[in-house]
Amino acid sequence: xxxxxxxxxxxxxxxxxxxxxxxxxxxxxxxxxxxxxxxxxxxxxxxxxxxxxxxxxxxxxxxxxxxxxxxxxxxxxxxxxxxxxxxxxxxxxxxxxxxxxxxxxxxxxxxxxx
Amino acid sequence: xxxxxxxxxxxxxxxxxxxxxxxxxxxxxxxxxxxxxxxxxxxxxxxxxxxxxxxxxxxxxxxxxxxxxxxxxxxxxxxxxxxxxxxxxxxxxxxxxxxxxxxxxxxxxxxxx
Numbered sequence: 540x541x542x543x544x545x546x547x548x549x550x551x552x553x554x555x556x557x558x559x560x561x562x563x564x565x566x567x568x569x570x571x572x573x574x575x576x577x578x579x580x581x582x583x584x585x586x587x588x589x590x591x592x593x594x595x596x597x598x599x600x601x602x603x604x605x606x607x608x609x610x611x612x613x614x615x616x617x618x619x620x621x622x623x624x625x626x627x628x629x630x631x632x633x634x635x636x637x638x639x640x641x642x643x644x645x646x647x648x649x650x651x652x653x
Numbered sequence: 654x655x656x657x658x659x660x661x662x663x664x665x666x667x668x669x670x671x672x673x674x675x676x677x678x679x680x681x682x683x684x685x686x687x688x689x690x691x692x693x694x695x696x697x698x699x700x701x702x703x704x705x706x707x708x709x710x711x712x713x714x715x716x717x718x719x720x721x722x723x724x725x726x727x728x729x730x731x732x733x734x735x736x737x738x739x740x741x742x743x744x745x746x747x748x749x750x751x752x753x754x755x756x757x758x759x760x761x762x763x764x765x766x
Contacts, residue, residue, distance in 0.1 A: 543696070581758035582697075582742065595753060629696050641687075642754070644696030 541566065543632050543645035551651045557618040560648045564611050564632030570594075571613040572642065573605060576627040585628075588613050589636050617650075625652045656680075657745050657757035665763045670733055674760045676726040676743030687744040688717050688728050691759070697742055700728070733764045 544563045552558050564571050572595075573585040584597035588607035605615045611632075617624055627647045633640040657678045666672050678686070685704050689697035701710045701717040703726070709718045714731045730737055743757040 582756045584754070584756075627694070631696075641699055641702060644689075644698070646696050647694070649694065 543630060543643050545628075545630055545645040545648050547648060548646065549649045549651075551653065552620050553653050554620055554622060556620050557616065558620060558650060560615045560617075560628055560630075560650075562613045562615070562630035562632075562645060564613070564630075565643055568632035568634055568643075569611055570633045570636050570640070571607055571611065572631045572633075573613070573615050574629045574631070575599070576629055576647070577625075582629070585615070587636065594636060620652045622652050625650060657743055657755050659741075659743050659757040659760050661760060662758075663761040663763070665765065666733055668733060668735055668764055668766050672730050672733060672762065674728045674730075674741050674743075674762070676728070676757055678724050678726070678743070678745045678755070678757075680745045680747050680755055681724070682748045683721060683724070684746045684748045686717075686719055686726050686746075687754075688715070688726075689742040689744060690715075691740045691742060693739070700741075730762075735764050735766060738762060738764045 546561045570589045572587040574582045576582050587595040591607045602618045607613045627649050629647045631642040631644045633642045660675045683705050687702045688700040690700050691697040700712050700715050703710050703719045705721045716729045719726045740759040740761050742759040745755050
């Protein structure tokens with residue numbers, strides 16, 4: 540069974556631009572969660588999608604948004620990029636919603652904002 | 654406030670030695686606790702998942718213990734290898750909010766030859 544895939548793996552953008560990251564979950568998994576990871580903060584929860592609906596949201600500004608498609612693939616969008624958005628963005632998929640089901644992480648997208 | 658704290662923040666050991674990483678949590682009531690290993694620049698990989706009724710769980714050279722009374726968990730690595738160099742993250746979920754995971758900030762382990 541293929542694991543969680545994320546594209547692109549690396550991305551360089553400049554301040555003010557917007558970016559879209561993609562995540563394909565493990566086949567059969569319906570829950571996709573997104574996390575931001577920076578060296579000082581560890582993993583910070585962004586949001587979780589289940590059956591195309593956002594079920595949970597972390598404490599991030601509205602510039603961060605996402606969506607999930609009917610095939611469970613998910614995209615995350617960040618608008619008006621800031622230097623502080625430079626981070627490793629991870630997505631994780633699970634059969635059921637986050638806490639009760641094992642999460643499998645993708646390799647991440649390394650975003651650098653210049 | 655539900656929190657997960659890990660110690661030490663970083664650790665350096667020699668290849669072949671054992672080490673123990675600590676995780677203290679205030680999440681209550683507690684549903685399950687997970688340990689993840691994360692290599693630099695990669696996504697975390699699950700090592701163990703324990704419910705409140707489990708005291709210990711092993712995965713090869715990794716053994717996790719849980720004391721639900723003191724709200725402490727430890728991850729013991731036996732006969733460390735260079736490939737054990739990574740960050741180890743403790744994650745806890747609450748019964749009341751089982752769809753939210755609370756992450757520790759991790760312990761950075763470096764194993765030298």
